[in-house]
Amino acid sequence: MKISVVGGGYVGLITGACLAEKGHHVTIIDIDKEKINAINSARPPIYEKGLEELLARHSGKNLLASTGYESVRDSEISIICVGTPMGEDGSADLKYIVSAAESIGRELKNSGVYHVVTVKSTVPPGTTSGIVVPAVMSASGNNPNIGFAMNPEFLREGIAVDDFMNPDRVVIGSDDKKSGDLVESLYSDFNIRILRTGLVSAEMIKYASNSFLATKISFSNEVGNICKSFGIDVYEVMEGVGLDHRISPYFLNAGCGFGGSCFPKDVSALIHLAKSKGVDPVLLRSVLKVNEVQxxxxxxxxxxxxxxxxxxxxxxxxxxxxxxxxxxxxxxxxxxxxxxxxxxxxxxxxxxxxxxxxxxxxxxxxxxxxxxxxxxxxxxxxxxxxxxxxxxxxxxxxxxxxxxxxxxxxxxxxxxxxxxxx
Known part of the structure; x- marks a missing residue:
């Protein structure tokens, strides 16, 4: 299958390289010329275990990188993997999503071939249907041959290649069967459960997953602070807690808190979303407060x-x-x-x-x-x-x-x- 991946950052590069490993023909689109040159020269612009080997096998063959969107015209699927950084008010900044959607739409104008625009970026519930769909359709002249899907990523930095190739689950959100089926075909040889949902539910699954994991970390840290005051080994305590199959041992390691590109901004974005609906997310606010102090x-x-x-x-x-x-x-x-x-x-x-x-x-x-x-x-x-x-x-x-x-x-x-x- 021919695939265009918009965004050559962490998620986009891993997604593109792993799909190439699965035999697809992938073009990664990014505005950073230095990054594009590095990918085409099989030099990973970021450090990630296993990525260098993937680029060595596929760059210049079935994995290409470009600053232009021309590949979208010949692709069956476009996957949006651009960043959604945290704005000053804690909300997700969607300007890169809008730009990508409009650029994809312009390339699909007058196209008579069915094409699915898939969002993999972490976006607030309602973004795909409320922002991506209108932007693509307007730029494409309301081309009826375009479908839409939401396929959130669950990649852990450091082992992202393995996470992509051996996922816990694959979530595909769509409001019509045809578009969801095409995206599901990307995972036809993955021996894993595929959950089909609507667009908005798929978007929320990503936020809820990251917020829950962040909550486990802040909970462990708060318990750890209490344990230290008693001279108790929190790792012994959490080992016992994690043996409960309802809890699991993962993300219970106490320490100095969580960071990275996902947890802080995703929890903040969910807090902002909740407030916009008149809901006070007391627990999530506490999760961030513990993490700031730790x-x-x-x-x-x-x-x-x-x-x-x-x-x-x-x-x-x-x-x-x-x-x-x-x-x-x-x-x-x-x-x-x-x-x-x-x-x-x-x-x-x-x-x-x-x-x-x-x-x-x-x-x-x-x-x-x-x-x-x-x-x-x-x-x-x-x-x-x-x-x-x-x-x-x-x-x-x-x-x-x-x-x-x-x-x-x-x-x-x-x-x-x-x-x-x-």
Missing amino acids: PLLIIEILKKRLGDLNGKRIAVLGLAFKGDTDDIRDSRAVPAIERLIMEGVDVHAFDPMANENMKAVFPEITYHDSAAGALENADGCLVMTEWPEFSRLDKEFDKMKKRVIIEGRRILSIPDAEGICW
Whole structure:
């Protein structure tokens, strides 16, 4: 099948590369020429496990990238994967959705071949039917040969390729059978349950899923803070909690909170949506409040151990919002570093993948190419990301003036590290 993927970011690139792996002919459309050149040269513009190998097999063959929308005319499906960043009021900014829909519509004007426009971006309920459909239809001259579907993504950064190829479920929303059937054919050789819904329900499933997972994390962190006050190991507690099949053990790891491109903005968007309908989302507001405060608790623990932080040298290990990615969006290291800078700290940082990305946010701090370098002569250390290689650190901490080590993720295997909530 010929497919056009609009948006060469995280979701679009993974979607396009994985569909190419499944034998489809894919064109990724993006306005960033540097990104397009990288994809066509089989150089992944982002770090994601397995992506480099996919590009090596398919770039220049059945996976192409372009700045133009011409491929839409010959495609059977267009998949919109553009960003929906959080606006100042917490709502989802849909300007890229509108632009993509209008551009697709213009290419389909006078087309006599049936084509399905599929939204994969995370969008508020009602966006596909209320914004995408009118924009496409208006730009296409009300071409009757266009169908619409909503196919939310459930990809976890770091293992997104595996998530796409081996999904928990596939959700396809459509208001007519023909368009949903065509999108479902993309997954014909996936041995997985496919849930067919209406457009609006599919949009809400994505928001509800991410908000529930974020809630589990904030709940675990709040319980962790209580456990710490009692001297209880929260990981033992949550292991017992997670054995209940109604709860499951996933997303119960207490720490310094959630970040990334999805959870913070999706919970905020759902809060905004609820308020617009006159509903007060008390629980969701609390989820975000816990998450905002959590990474700052690690600074308070550091101050209890070291006293006044002004002039102290502090190592920060881990800058990405999670391991196995270079993504720093809403990383819990950001508010922690902000507070350290406010306290007059000399910050020395290291991340296996995210140093360069974080330099754009904090050019004034010192970056190192190893954990050992960041730890040299440090008064204290904060571990903010669960990189597997950090679990092997031990003697490197001897380079510090004193082994004052506090971790926001339970990744270290040394006995003298203190956890943020354990």
